[in-house]
Amino acid sequence: MSIGVVAIVPFVAGACGSTLDDTAVDGSGRPTIVATTSVWADVVANVACDGSVAVETLIPPGADPHAFEPSLADRTMLDGAALVVANGLGLEATFEDTIGAAEATGAPVLRVGEHARPLPTAATDDDTEDDHAGDHRTTDDVRDPHVWLDPTRVADVLPVVADNLVTEAGLDRGTVDGCVEAYRAELQRLDAEVADQIAAIPVGDRELVTNHDSLAYFADRYDFEIVGTVIPSTSTLAATSPAQLDELADRIRSSDVTAIFVETGDQADDAQALATRIGDVQIASLPTADPTVHDGYAGYLRETAAVITSALSQSNR
Secondary structure (H helix, E strand, O other): OOOOOOOOOOOOOOOOOOOOOOHEOOOOOOOOEEEOOOOHHHHHHHOOOOOOEEEEEOOOOOOOOOOOOOOOOHHHHHHHEEEEEOOOOOHHHHHHHHHHHHHOOOOOEEEHHHHHOOOEEEOOOOHHHHHHOHHHHHHHEEEEEEEEHHHHHHHHHHHHHHHHHHHOOOOOHHHHHHHHHHHHHHHHHHHHHHHHHHHOOOHHHHHEEEEOOOOOOHHHHHOEEEEEEOOOOOOOOOOOOHHHHHHHHHHHHHHHEEEEEOOOOOOOHHHHHHHHHHHEEEEEEEOOOHHOOOHHHHHHHHHHHHHHHHOOOOOOO
8 A cells, every 4th residue: 555645535434423513524525634744644644544534734845843833724724623633742832822722612633742652852851751741731842743753653653543533533443443554564664664774874873963853763763873963952943052063063073973964944054054164064955754745754754764874874974
């Protein structure tokens, strides 16, 4: 099953007999699921692989999720959703109040990141992870939101996505469970493929410097060390400081790092200036997290791994 292609068929309510409000279905009678990002929209479409839901994406492809501001039309879309699938963990910090307002007026909201073994941020003690897991009111400012950079964590959330599609959107349990089984197998193959790609990088060269703190899950899964970040935050909205950049420059020199990874669309002036200042350091552009231009989520992660492998493999040093 290709994870980027979903058939469109008429919706048939599942055995649970859910009755959906008219505002929660599209013109063909299918429930409308609103995902905040295109990554989670792609995941939802694969969990409902028979095309029994209409999936809408709130944040436009290529836009910075850390800085997105919803319109009144976006609020209307959230209010009318059969289910809202958000990343959570602070990714939607600039419009969490809008999501919360829609939730307060009856829109079911699933924050998938809370179910994906979230990592603490650099500013968080490890022993707080279990204390707060699953409570979005206490985790938004202490958990790393970039869970989709580890396909095994994406696989972890498939059951909770399936449960919500059944209970909130009325999908057939047997059909959804079959979709989950097939998609989990695809993600397992993707994980193995990425690991094979990464094998080209000598273990001693698996060191990452990023524009903002976005690759911790990738590093955790595939045994990389995070040397540092230009913007010392999991959000692109944070600021740098001269002292912090001086310290990072010293770490890059001592670690013999050869690349700074910047996501397409990021403001990269400080990263470029740092690379120029150090010399012999390239700026490597990571793909934007937009499955619509990368043959689905799997294509996006493959390209991410390919960029990292190309920049850090021995032949390019």
